[in-house]
Amino acid sequence: MSFFKRLKEKLTGGNEELEQKVDQPELDEQQLADSLQPKLIEETAIKNSVEQEAVEVDVNVSRVEESTPQEEPSLSDSDTALVVVDEQAEEQIKPSAWSITQKFKAGLEKTRNSFTSKVNDLVARYRKVDEDFFEELEELLLQADVGFETVMDLMDKLRYEVQRQNIKDTNGIQSIISEKLVEIYESGEENLTDLNIQQDGDLTVILFVGVNGVGKTTTIGKLAHRLKSDGKSVMLAAGDTFRAGAIDQLQVWGERVGVEVIAQSEGSDPAAVMYDAIRAAKKRGVDILICDTAGRLQNKVNLMNELQKVHRVISREIPNAPHEVLLALDATTGQNALVQAQTFKEVTNVTGIVLTKLDGTAKGGIVLAIRNKLHIPVKFVGLGEKMDDLQPFDAERYVYGLFADGLEKELEKIED
Numbered sequence: 001m002s003f004f005k006r007l008k009e010k011l012t013g014g015n016e017e018l019e020q021k022v023d024q025p026e027l028d029e030q031q032l033a034d035s036l037q038p039k040l041i042e043e044t045a046i047k048n049s050v051e052q053e054a055v056e057v058d059v060n061v062s063r064v065e066e067s068t069p070q071e072e073p074s075l076s077d078s079d080t081a082l083v084v085v086d087e088q089a090e091e092q093i094k095p096s097a098w099s100i101t102q103k104f105k106a107g108l109e110k111t112r113n114s115f116t117s118k119v120n121d122l123v124a125r126y127r128k129v130d131e132d133f134f135e136e137l138e139e140l141l142l143q144a145d146v147g148f149e150t151v152m153d154l155m156d157k158l159r160y161e162v163q164r165q166n167i168k169d170t171n172g173i174q175s176i177i178s179e180k181l182v183e184i185y186e187s188g189e190e191n192l193t194d195l196n197i198q199q200d201g202d203l204t205v206i207l208f209v210g211v212n213g214v215g216k217t218t219t220i221g222k223l224a225h226r227l228k229s230d231g232k233s234v235m236l237a238a239g240d241t242f243r244a245g246a247i248d249q250l251q252v253w254g255e256r257v258g259v260e261v262i263a264q265s266e267g268s269d270p271a272a273v274m275y276d277a278i279r280a281a282k283k284r285g286v287d288i289l290i291c292d293t294a295g296r297l298q299n300k301v302n303l304m305n306e307l308q309k310v311h312r313v314i315s316r317e318i319p320n321a322p323h324e325v326l327l328a329l330d331a332t333t334g335q336n337a338l339v340q341a342q343t344f345k346e347v348t349n350v351t352g353i354v355l356t357k358l359d360g361t362a363k364g365g366i367v368l369a370i371r372n373k374l375h376i377p378v379k380f381v382g383l384g385e386k387m388d389d390l391q392p393f394d395a396e397r398y399v400y401g402l403f404a405d406g407l408e409k410e411l412e413k414i415e416d
Contacts, residue, residue, distance in 0.1 A: 101397050107383030108401030111364035115144040116403055119177075123170045129162050133170070137177075144362075145334045147369025154180055174407060178399045185371050185395040192377035193392040196323040196351070197232075197288070203281055204288045205314055205321040208354075209307060209344055210328035211295040212243055215356035219328050219382065220290050221253030222390035223354075227288055228257060235284070237277035237291040238263035239270040239310060250292055260284075270294065270306060271313040278317045291322070304347040311348065326379065328354045329370070332361040341374055352379035355393070359383050367398060 105112075118140050126133040134155055141151045157180045167173070186192065198204045206223075210216045217240070224234045236254050238261055240246040247263045254261035262277035274291055281289040293310060296303050314321050327350045329337040337355075344350055358364055358381045367378050378393040400407060 100391060100394075101400060103383045103389065103391055104394070104397040104401035105404050107359040107381070107389070108364050108398070108404075110360070110362045111144060112402055112404060114362040115140060115365070116405065118143075119174065119403070120405070123173060126170055129167055129170055129173060134159065141365065144365035145369060146365035147335075147338070147373055150184060150365075150368045150372040153184055153372065157183070174403050178403050178407060181368065181399050181402075182395045185368060185398075189377075193352075193379045193394070195379070198323060201285070201287075203278070203286060203318060203321075204323050205278070205318060206288060206290045206324045206326060207293065207310070207314065207322040207348075208291060208326050208328060209293050209295070209348055209350070211340060214295070214328045214330040214333075215382065216240075216295060216328040217246060217249050217253065217292060219354050219356055219380070219390060220250065220292055221257055222382075222387055223380070224253070224259050224290055225257045225387050226390060228259060232287040233285070234259045234288050234290065235277065235281045235286045236261045237273055237289060239273050239291050239293045240295070241266055241268050241270050241273065242294050242296065246292070246294075271309045274310050274313050275317065278314065300343070307348055324351050325349055326352050326354050327376075328356055331355050331358040331364065331366055331382075334361070334363045334366055335369075337366055338369055338373065341370055341376065345374060345376065350376055352377050354378075354380045354382070354390075356382040359389075364398075364402065367393070 119137070122133065122136055122140065126136075137158075138151055138155055141154065142148065146154075154177075158176065161167075161176055161180065167176075195206070196204070208216055208220055220236065224236060227234050234257075236250055236259055238247040238250045240250075241264065244266070247266060251261045251263065260280075262273065262280050264273050264276070270293060277289055277291065280286075291310070291314070293307060294303060311322065325348050327341060327344050327348075329340060331337065333340075341350070341353065353370055353376055355367060355370075355378050358367075367381070370376065371378060380390055381393050381398075383389045383391055
């Protein structure tokens, strides 16, 4: 399947109706109900040969209220129509393939405005794909923190593809750049964002690491919300016992999400907290335990020794645990995030990256640098402040977010 076709199907979920709503704002629940109600009431009226006046009459609320508790109130035709409206409206407001794609587009707006606008200018200035064009493109990619090794790899692939397809002008060059970026990120691997969730009711332990200030605790709360929404029972362990307010912050998130938090007093042994949390999670039959940890990178030796101790306690209680070690990185720090990732990888078996604040940086190319240099997948990205703005990373949606304007124009040309 071609990149464009794959991209189109993923972005829209294969739903042609969603494609037609590209430029329309998302409707809230009331707007959806209002827009669906007249149509469904009319269809119900026609089906049941009800006069138009009957359709316009309000739901017979008074009849329902006056019925005694023992009576089962019957629904009129208009009641039935409104029930259908409510069900379909609820179904409509669930996250769709397109709404998720729009989150990536909105979250990468700063990067797109600074990076992609320059790419568009470059394409406009160069009618011919030549070495000067590649050199300027290379510089733009480096400015977006894509990383030197990744850029060199991409340039080699682009030069080969241009030669193979005998491409002479810059028309359609953004789609080729996009496709090669996706190929570099995925590197032939599948299911990069899947969490290693244990089956058959076994406890899954997810260990979060990262320096202070990257949004680690907030991300834990959002991930707990996501997992709980998927039907999993979740518990949190407040293992960051040294940062002032860290335990309270996690407990606030626990209350907000509706999950239990296992904690001790500030300054207590983090490994002891993990021990208590594992015992509590097993006793309560919890599916997933998410463990917070300290992030004092300036005291590197002590921090890394502490993380190794926590890891030993967890693996002693549950063989092969922790099942995921997620490293939280602040996207706004650019290349410094890459340095942090290298440091943590040296002492912990990091299985995935959670890149926070991607919506707050103009250097979103750091995603590619991390993946290509450290060979660690980015499993989640933070695209905003809302609870559901923590999204599984998707290479195609990410690249679309980078080149949305240019790709949409190219898609329109293909459709025409």
